[in-house]
Amino acid sequence: MVKIVRKQVLNPSVTLLEVEAPRIAKKAQAGQFIILRLDEKGERIPLTIGDYDREKGTITIMFQKVGLTTQLLGDLNEGDTIQDFVGPLGQPTRPELGENIKRVCVVGGGVGCAIAYPQAKSLHAEGIEVDVIAGFRSKDIVILEEEFKAASDHFYLTTDDGTYGEKGFVTDKLKALIEAGNQYDAVIAIGPVPMMKFVSKTTEPYGIKTLVSLNPIMIDGTGMCGCCRVTVGGKMKFACVDGPDFDGHQVDFDELMNRNSVYREREAQEKERHACRMEQLAHDMIH
Amino acid sequence: MPNMSLTKVPVPEQDAKVRSRNFEEVCLGYTKEQAMEEATRCLNCKNKPCVGGCPVNIHIPEFIAKVAEGDFKAAYEIISDTNALPGVSGRVCPQESQCEKYCVRGIKGEPVAIGRLERFVADWYRENINEMPVKPESNGIRVAVVGSGPASLTCASDLAKQGYQVTMFEAFHTAGGVLVYGIPEFRLPKAIVANEVEKLTAMGVDLETDMVVGKTYTIDEMFEEGYEAVFVGSGAGLPMFMGIDGETLAGVYSANEYLTRINLMKAYLNSYDTPIKKIKRAAIVGGGNVAMDAARCAMRMGAEHVYVVYRRGEEEMPARREEIHHAKEEGIEFLFLNNPVKILGDEKGCVRAMECIKMELGEPDASGRRRPIEVPGSEFELEVDAVIMSLGTSPNPLIRSTTPGLDTNKKGCLIADEETMATTREGVYAGGDAVTGAATVILAMGAGKKAAEAMDKYLKEKHSK
Numbered sequence: 001m002v003k004i005v006r007k008q009v010l011n012p013s014v015t016l017l018e019v020e021a022p023r024i025a026k027k028a029q030a031g032q033f034i035i036l037r038l039d040e041k042g043e044r045i046p047l048t049i050g051d052y053d054r055e056k057g058t059i060t061i062m063f064q065k066v067g068l069t070t071q072l073l074g075d076l077n078e079g080d081t082i083q084d085f086v087g088p089l090g091q092p093t094r095p096e097l098g099e100n101i102k103r104v105c106v107v108g109g110g111v112g113c114a115i116a117y118p119q120a121k122s123l124h125a126e127g128i129e130v131d132v133i134a135g136f137r138s139k140d141i142v143i144l145e146e147e148f149k150a151a152s153d154h155f156y157l158t159t160d161d162g163t164y165g166e167k168g169f170v171t172d173k174l175k176a177l178i179e180a181g182n183q184y185d186a187v188i189a190i191g192p193v194p195m196m197k198f199v200s201k202t203t204e205p206y207g208i209k210t211l212v213s214l215n216p217i218m219i220d221g222t223g224m225c226g227c228c229r230v231t232v233g234g235k236m237k238f239a240c241v242d243g244p245d246f247d248g249h250q251v252d253f254d255e256l257m258n259r260n261s262v263y264r265e266r267e268a269q270e271k272e273r274h275a276c277r278m279e280q281l282a283h284d285m286i287h
Numbered sequence: 288m289p290n291m292s293l294t295k296v297p298v299p300e301q302d303a304k305v306r307s308r309n310f311e312e313v314c315l316g317y318t319k320e321q322a323m324e325e326a327t328r329c330l331n332c333k334n335k336p337c338v339g340g341c342p343v344n345i346h347i348p349e350f351i352a353k354v355a356e357g358d359f360k361a362a363y364e365i366i367s368d369t370n371a372l373p374g375v376s377g378r379v380c381p382q383e384s385q386c387e388k389y390c391v392r393g394i395k396g397e398p399v400a401i402g403r404l405e406r407f408v409a410d411w412y413r414e415n416i417n418e419m420p421v422k423p424e425s426n427g428i429r430v431a432v433v434g435s436g437p438a439s440l441t442c443a444s445d446l447a448k449q450g451y452q453v454t455m456f457e458a459f460h461t462a463g464g465v466l467v468y469g470i471p472e473f474r475l476p477k478a479i480v481a482n483e484v485e486k487l488t489a490m491g492v493d494l495e496t497d498m499v500v501g502k503t504y505t506i507d508e509m510f511e512e513g514y515e516a517v518f519v520g521s522g523a524g525l526p527m528f529m530g531i532d533g534e535t536l537a538g539v540y541s542a543n544e545y546l547t548r549i550n551l552m553k554a555y556l557n558s559y560d561t562p563i564k565k566i567k568r569a570a571i572v573g574g575g576n577v578a579m580d581a582a583r584c585a586m587r588m589g590a591e592h593v594y595v596v597y598r599r600g601e602e603e604m605p606a607r608r609e610e611i612h613h614a615k616e617e618g619i620e621f622l623f624l625n626n627p628v629k630i631l632g633d634e635k636g637c638v639r640a641m642e643c644i645k646m647e648l649g650e651p652d653a654s655g656r657r658r659p660i661e662v663p664g665s666e667f668e669l670e671v672d673a674v675i676m677s678l679g680t681s682p683n684p685l686i687r688s689t690t691p692g693l694d695t696n697k698k699g700c701l702i703a704d705e706e707t708m709a710t711t712r713e714g715v716y717a718g719g720d721a722v723t724g725a726a727t728v729i730l731a732m733g734a735g736k737k738a739a740e741a742m743d744k745y746l747k748e749k750h751s752k
């Protein structure tokens with residue numbers, strides 16, 4: 001059981017919680033995730049570790065209220081507890097990038113920015129040049145702007161509708177930056193599956209190494225069920241133990257999108273009127 | 288004068304039609320009278336071959352004699368002297384290949400129903416007495432047990448009895464391992480497992496759930512923090528897939544996933560949040576007990592047709608006869624000598640059918656079973672909307688990959704001494720599926736027992752220096 005020590009509402013649908021979890025905080029690295037369960041009847045859901053404080057012994061998670069569990073989680077307050085909180089799970093991102101990395105572009109989409117942020121922060125802290133492109137549907141859902149500025153050398157913000165920052169998609173901005181001669185050793189893309197797919201498609205012709213953080217359905221998160229299996233380079237991988245980061249040029253994104261939709265009917269029943277904004281965002285980005 | 292009936296006293300069961308749609312226990316267990324009657328079939332023979340067939344060496348004729356007398360409390364005490372999980376083993380042990388296999392009464396007629404009697408005694412005690420064990424005096428020596436399945440529960444129990452300060456680390460939110468996530472409620476009610484775990488904590492065992500050893504905490508850290516010996520009972524939880532086309536379609540599950548959703552997460556109850564797909568026609572691929580459990584769960588979840596697709600014949604099925612029999616009674620359809628070739632999807636990426644090929648049996652292979660060979664041109668489509676792969680499991684690499692000095696064999700199983708269960712690293716012992724690969728509950732319990740003895744010896748020697 002873990003205690004919530006801080007709650008911050010980042011935008012109407014994205015909430016930040018900082019919880020006491022000293023053992024996890026001691027080991028956590030950017031790219032890893034936790035699994036939580038609210039109470040006895042709850043389901044287990046994976047959330048990426050947004051930040052950690054080894055001295056305070058806390059873990060920060062940021063999540064979008066998209067369904068029953070995240071709605072309930074968002075209703076919790078400081079001092080409340082979460083029954084189960086397991087981690088750190090998955091592989092950290094950093095070793096995937098290799099040693100000789102000098103400049104990286106981190107691309108975040110919507111709530112994916114909450115996961116992109118710790119990546120930018122830890123790479124920046126290491127002295128690597130970090131550009132960040134953060135994309136949102138519109139101004140009212142922008143999150144972590146100040147934090148990103150502090151964790152990057154260049155920060156670009158886009159909105160689909162042009163209500164804030166530059167109008168357009170993150171892929172437009174990424175292409176423009178590459179065409180303008182910016183040399184990236186790697187691109188890290190985190191957001192809705194279609195966004196990660198199109199970022200990977202954007203970088204492919206330029207041969208830029210692109211890591212994506214996959215978000216398949218998970219249950220245990222320790223490799224014992226294969227619910228989170230994805231196809232990477234034609235091989236079956238379990239995202240919870242082999243990932244969640246994979247080479248975006250090797251991932252079968254369409255298959256992942258399909259697998260993520262298995263329980264949509266049941267999920268829709270559960271949350272009833274709460275529209276899945278993440279999916280909407282993804283939809284908007286393709287069309 | 289012993290009861291010389293050639294057959295076991297029959298045990299009441301839920302009607303097959305009714306039970307195939309609920310998760311309540313299939314076998315209802317003996318009444319007092321039935322148990323006492325069956326107990327009188329035991330000849331209390333001198334050489335007690337049944338005891339040798341039991342991996343945890345329960346004093347079988349002694350406890351049965353107490354049942355015959357109607358002294359069930361005494362019977363319970365005899366069983367629990369050597370067996371940490373009587374309510375569990377009486378239900379899930381393959382007695383036909385263990386204790387009952389060696390019963391003298393089985394030479395002519397049916398053996399004594401040792402499993403049913405053990406179960407009766409455990410249930411009677413839980414329902415009528417349910418005294419929690421007294422915490423033994425602590426010897427102050429800390430030991431860690433990794434995992435909380437049958438091997439670990441047994442090891443922890445035996446060590447706690449000796450006065451060790453035991454901490455048990457479990458990755459899931461509930462203790463019990465396969466007893467809670469794998470074996471369904473209708474074969475093993477979860478309240479029974481919870482009761483056994485409660486007894487363990489009453490003996491002073493600390494249970495820490497949500498601890499993924501290898502991630503949250505490592506074995507090196509355990510030693511650094513004062514644990515003097517470690518038992519690894521992390522099981523074999525890594526599911527295998529076939530590597531055929533269509534295995535990532537929506538509607539294809541590993542049996543581990545399907546059973547975890549149902550048993551651990553209680554997806555069969557609407558008040559729980561974990562969803563599960565509504566299946567009309569399911570194909571379960573495989574022929575072990577896990578395949579039987581998955582098939583029978585799918586039927587209980589409301590499927591119209593449940594097929595077990597197995598590449599060999601009925602004789603070669605590794606599942607218990609009793610479970611195959613139960614599954615048949617419940618309407619599960621068996622397609623023997625069939626093997627999946629690929630899984631076909633519809634335009635939405637959901638399972639539409641499974642293409643199978645017919646097999647015939649050739650010469651015996653290394654396992655002694657006749658090797659199945661494909662019959663060319665015999666492919667056909669089986670219309671299903673879900674496929675549950677039950678092909679077996681192997682040990683998870685998480686612990687071995689984060690513990691220096693812990694050697695494994697080619698299959699990823701920890702190497703441990705057969706007698707002492709000592710691994711290649713000093714102070715670290717291992718047992719159960721983590722060592723053998725997927726096997727049975729009772730073998731895991733036996734290994735946990737052996738390891739506890741060896742750990743006790745190791746620690747006593749260490750402290751006498």
